[in-house]
Amino acid sequence: MAVYEPIKGCSDEKEDAGMANPEGIRRDDVDVEAAAAIQISEPTSTIVACDPIEEDPLPVPPQKSQPGQRLASLDVFRGLTVVLMILVDDVGGLLPAINHSPWDGLTLADYVMPFFLFIVGLSLALTYKKLSCRELSCRASATRKTLLRTLKLLVLGLFLQGGFFHGVNNLTFGVDIEQMRWMGILQRIGMAYLAAAVCEIWLKGDDHVTSELSVFRKFRFQWAVVLVLVILYISLLYGLYVPDWEYQIPVVASSSELKIFSVKCGVRGNTGPGCNAVGMIDRKLLGIQHLYRKPSCARTKECSINSPESGPLPSDAPPWCQAPFDPEGLLSSVMAIVSCMLGLHYGHIIVHFQEHRDRIRQWIIPSFCLLFLGLSLDFFGMHLNKDLYTFSYMCVTAGAGGILFTGIYVLVDVYGYRWTTMVFEWIGMHALMIFILLACNILPILIQGFYWKQPQNNLLSLIGV
Numbered sequence: 001m002a003v004y005e006p007i008k009g010c011s012d013e014k015e016d017a018g019m020a021n022p023e024g025i026r027r028d029d030v031d032v033e034a035a036a037a038i039q040i041s042e043p044t045s046t047i048v049a050c051d052p053i054e055e056d057p058l059p060v061p062p063q064k065s066q067p068g069q070r071l072a073s074l075d076v077f078r079g080l081t082v083v084l085m086i087l088v089d090d091v092g093g094l095l096p097a098i099n100h101s102p103w104d105g106l107t108l109a110d111y112v113m114p115f116f117l118f119i120v121g122l123s124l125a126l127t128y129k130k131l132s133c134r135e136l137s138c139r140a141s142a143t144r145k146t147l148l149r150t151l152k153l154l155v156l157g158l159f160l161q162g163g164f165f166h167g168v169n170n171l172t173f174g175v176d177i178e179q180m181r182w183m184g185i186l187q188r189i190g191m192a193y194l195a196a197a198v199c200e201i202w203l204k205g206d207d208h209v210t211s212e213l214s215v216f217r218k219f220r221f222q223w224a225v226v227l228v229l230v231i232l233y234i235s236l237l238y239g240l241y242v243p244d245w246e247y248q249i250p251v252v253a254s255s256s257e258l259k260i261f262s263v264k265c266g267v268r269g270n271t272g273p274g275c276n277a278v279g280m281i282d283r284k285l286l287g288i289q290h291l292y293r294k295p296s297c298a299r300t301k302e303c304s305i306n307s308p309e310s311g312p313l314p315s316d317a318p319p320w321c322q323a324p325f326d327p328e329g330l331l332s333s334v335m336a337i338v339s340c341m342l343g344l345h346y347g348h349i350i351v352h353f354q355e356h357r358d359r360i361r362q363w364i365i366p367s368f369c370l371l372f373l374g375l376s377l378d379f380f381g382m383h384l385n386k387d388l389y390t391f392s393y394m395c396v397t398a399g400a401g402g403i404l405f406t407g408i409y410v411l412v413d414v415y416g417y418r419w420t421t422m423v424f425e426w427i428g429m430h431a432l433m434i435f436i437l438l439a440c441n442i443l444p445i446l447i448q449g450f451y452w453k454q455p456q457n458n459l460l461s462l463i464g465v
Contacts, residue, residue, distance in 0.1 A: 071350065071409075071413060072412045072413055072418055072421075072425055073405065073408045073409040073411075073412040073413045074119065074122065074123065074126075074405075074428070075424075075425045075428035076408050076412055076421045076424045076425045076428055077119060077404065077405050077408050078116075078119050078427075078428035078431050079421075079423070079424035079425055079426065079427030079429075079431065080404075080408070080421075080424045080428075081112060081115040081116055081119065082427050082428065082431050082434055082435065083424065083427060084108070084109075084111070084112055084115075085112045085435070086434075086438055088100070088108060088109035088112065096308045096309050099308070100296045100327075100386060101296065101308075101385075101386060102296050102297060102298075102299040102300040102301075102304075102308050103272075103273055103296070103297050103300050103385065103387065104384065105383075105384060105385075106384045106386070106396065106397075110386040110393075110397070111397055111400060111401075113185070113188070113336070113386070114336075114339045114393075114394070114397035114398060114401060115397070115401050115404075117188075117189065117192050117336055117339040117340045117343065118339055118340070118342065118343035118346070118397075118401040118402075118405075119343060120189060120192060120193050120196070120340050120343060121192075121196050121339070121340040121341055121342065121344035121345075121346070121347060122344065122346050122347040122350075122405070123347065124193070124196050124197055124200050124340075124343075124344055124347060125200065125344050125346075125347025125348050125350065126347055126350065126351065128142070128197070128200045128201065129351040131200075131201060131204075139201050139202060142201050143198060143201055143202075146193075146194060146197040146198065146201070147194070149193070150190045150191075150193060150194040153186050153187070153189065153190035153193065154187055154190050156186055157184045157185065157186030157187040157190065158180070158182070160184075160186065160436065160442075161181065161184035161185060161186065161187075162175060162180045162181050162182070162184070178289060179289050179290070180290060181290055181291065181292055181293075181326070182286050182290045183282075183286065183290075183291075183292075183326050183329060183330070184328055185328060187328065188328045188336055191333050191336070191337065192333070192336050192337045192339070192340035193340065195225075195337045195340070195341075196337065196340045196341055196344050199225055199341065199344070200222070200344060203219070203221035203222050203225065204218070204219065204221075205217065205218045205219065205220065205221065209352040209353075215345075215348055215349065215352060215362075218348075218352075219345070219348060222341065222344070222345075226338055226341050226342075229334050229335070229337055229338050229341075230335070230338060230391060232334060233331065233334045233335050233391065236277055236281070236331055237269075237271070237276070237277050237331065237388070237390075238268070238269040239268060239269070239277075240268065240277040240280065240281075241266075241267075241268050242265045242266070242268070242270060242275045242276065242277055242280045243265060243266060243280075244262065244264050244265050244266060245262075245263050245280070245283065246260055246262045246263065247260075247261055247263075247288050247323050247324070248260050248261075249261070249322055261319040261320075261322065262319060263275070263318075263319050263320045263323070271383065271385065271388060271390070273295075273297035273300065273302075273320055273325065273387075274318060274319075275320075276388060277331065278329055278331045278332050278387075278388050278389075279325050279326075279329070281329065281330055281331045282325075282326050282329040282330055282331075285330060286326070286329075286330070288323070288324055289324075291324035291325060291326040291329075292325060292326045292327060292328075293324045295324065295325035295326075295327060296327065296386075296387060297320075297321075297325060297387065298310065298321060298322070299311075302314070302317060302318050302321065303317055303318070303322075325387065327386065327387045332387070332388055332389035333389070335389040335391060335393075335394050336389055336394075338394055339394055339398055342370075342398045342402075343398075343401070345366075346363060346402060346405070349362045349363060356410075356413075356414050359409070360406055360409070360410065360414075363402055363405070363406045364402070364403065364406050366399075366402065367398075367399045367400075367401075367402030367406065368399065368403070369399070370395045370396070370398050370399030371395070371396055371400065371403070372399075373392075373395045373399075374391075374392045374393065374394070374395030374397075374399060375392075375396060377391065377392035377395065378392045378396070384396060408421070412425075447459050
């Protein structure tokens with residue numbers, strides 16, 4: 001069985017671990033939609049001689065985890081999230097109930113991104129668990145590797161989701177840099193990975209962990225960062241003034257003729273699709289031409305007569321309905337970093353506690369607290385919103401991720417029922433490759449590139465894709 005090979009001291013380890021390979025595409029080190037941060041050694045097998053014993057028909061789970069053993073539940077959780085991502089991408093258009101919510105609300109698809117961020121944070125704690133040296137050169141070396149991996153992630157994200165590929169059924173490629181989308185799934189994960197990794201490298205105390213409270217004391221500076229990020233996000237979302245703005249889109253009949261739309265705002269604290277601070281910051285800093293052009297808010301009742309599905313515009317549609325909006329924008333990514341930091345805390349529990357009972361208790365209690373807090377905030381007006389990545393949305397999805405991971409941990413790592421989840425575990429170990437080939441439609445595009453006489457005569461057309 002493969003085992004974790006954590007980063008130790010200042011030694012030069014295999015680089016593809018920390019975020020590991022959301023870019024280099026080394027299949028053993030992969031994390032996903034993403035990237036996780038696990039350093040894995042080559043599988044080794046050991047034959048142990050022992051006397052035969054009678055097998056108990058009702059096996060009792062071990063009370064402690066085995067040191068050095070790979071955490072199979074993490075691979076299963078990652079693989080399950082990849083399958084969920086592919087499911088909602090391919091079936092979401094047919095079943096709106098599992099497609100991304102048009103705006104406020106929460107559907108099955110809206111759990112995918114937070115789950116990946118949670119997994120990245122959890123994996124980072126395992127990767128850097130031996131990085132305790134106090135020398136500046138040691139931590140500087142780890143930071144350089146983190147920056148390099150982040151850069152690779154950003155470049156890969158631009159290549160896959162910046163507009164270079166034109167999608168299935170379109171054999172052209174290339175993108176005008178002036179219109180390229182700067183943000184995306186991998187870019188967001190790269191930003192969250194960078195922030196969480198830097199915190200884990202530089203903001204780890206020397207306190208000895210002996211209790212639940214001592215975990216928070218050891219990582220108190222990381223929790224201070226979380227608090228600052230939450231305050232910053234809420235202050236900007238509800239405090240920034242959003243002025244009127246306008247945008248242009250080509251007229252359908254002629255791509256050279258542009259139609260101008262003016263959106264009236266002049267408000268603070270608005271969380272609607274047209275006048276929120278998240279969109280304003282992206283328009284100012286990134287440029288409206290570099291934002292996502294098919295946002296989910298185009299499926300709201302105001303913008304689609306077939307809502308929650310896509311459809312023609314109503315006659316009284318507001319002017320913002322056709323405007324670009326990036327669900328992986330800058331301000332919303334601030335709260336995405338918090339999701340990653342919460343995953344990091346769950347990873348700390350694995351590192352500092354060996355008893356299954358201790359781990360499960362310290363996971364399940366905060367998970368239900370986060371879930372309750374998020375639902376309460378939604379009830380009192382801070383709505384669950386994936387596009388804005390609201391604080392309530394972060395709490396609910398992090399709590400759900402913690403509960404799901406705890407359940408998988410009990411099933412797979414405590415009771416050892418790995419055979420029931422072997423497919424998910426394999427997918428989780430090859431997550432990035434699967435994400436690139438399937439979720440980004442690279443494999444279908446490659447298959448379509450081989451056709452008979454006409455581009456329409458390809459293997460995918462035979463199966464109705």
